Amino acid sequence: MSRRIVIKTLILLFSFGIYLNPAASENPIKLLAYGDSLTHGYGLEAGDTFPDRLQSALNEAGYAVEVINGGNSGDTSASGLARLDWALFDKPEVVIIELGANDGLRGLEPSETRENLRKILRGFKDFGAKILLTGMQAPRNLGEEYVLEFDKIYPEIAQEFNVELYPFFLDGVALNPDLNQADGIHPNRTGVDKIVKGIIPYLEPLLKGRT
Template sequence: MLRLFTYGASNRLSKTALALIFCTSAVAAEPVEVVALGDSLTAGYGLPQGQGLVPKLQAWLDEQGVDAKVVNAGVSGDTTRGGLSRVEWSLSDQSDAMIVALGGNDLLRGIDPTSSRDNLAAILDIAAARDLPVLLVGLEAPSNYGAGFKEAFDSMYADLSQEYDTLFLPDFFEGLRVKGGTNLQDVREFMQPDGIHPNAEGVERIVSVLGPRVEELVERTQ
């Protein structure tokens, strides 16, 4: 009887151990969730389903064998203030990292860069409170806003990245400039007719530069 009891107990323990191992493996197998907080550039404005930034970035990560899931939290027309107002509910308990790509609509509306900077800082404060690594994606202001505006706008991204120790991509459109250092005026073939949003080929080029930075972001979660 003792041997039977021991065997039964041992058998139950073995099953319990296997169940624990299985559950642990299942948890470990969960992909890293990266929330892409942005505006129409992130949302994929004007592009067919599957051709926007997030699905193209997801495909790039999959091809590289990066175990991550990118959540599209891009809202067309959003300013940095709009992003701040919804960042809390854009994140979930499963969120592991965040891409912050905001400021384009602030730029189009000529919003004071001081206000934009404060909003971005508040978003980064929320990420820091959740211990989420961040990739901050900047933009470059055109010169027609004036030298003072341009300097304040362009520099706020680098300053905030340094202050909050984020990963940093200085310009969302860097992928359109990498060959020959071209200006945006020279890359119309990669833009939609509005001259603001990239077309499908433009997105591919943007992802070719953004993708490796996101891979680094995923590595920061491990």
């Protein structure tokens, strides 16, 4: 076989492979990760943030997605609500909502957090996006009454809006020094990978249902 024929054959095989590979699709699902510093990637290098690691994991699993980093460090649920219209400019098809951690850290009124999150969910649902809500837990030093009131926000509004719930964004990562940065709050790359691994099974049904 001549060199020219070999080259042409390889080009055809390569092109055919791209056509079959959903990760190489020219029309990827727009997935918005919408949250605070835990999403934005505080203290992490480029490529190590939650959206970056999620993008890599989903591509490896064969999903054609474009993960958009919609995290903003320091955001409360009120801040997230205030920039909702901006987030919709990305026209997300699937949204992961990760907000409320800073509300808890600041001891903000749980009823306000609940209402802000309800409005955020309503905004994305009215837009037509599929939603994965990730839960948060209040710091335990704020007292039993506050903790109970705060923690129940997420399962209750997930049920109210009939959206998928990942019970706790930092599940298996919170308070583990091996999985967090020196501040003990923000995950390191290993911690982020654990979060991604936990979330993907909750996310896949939303990706597979695309029409």
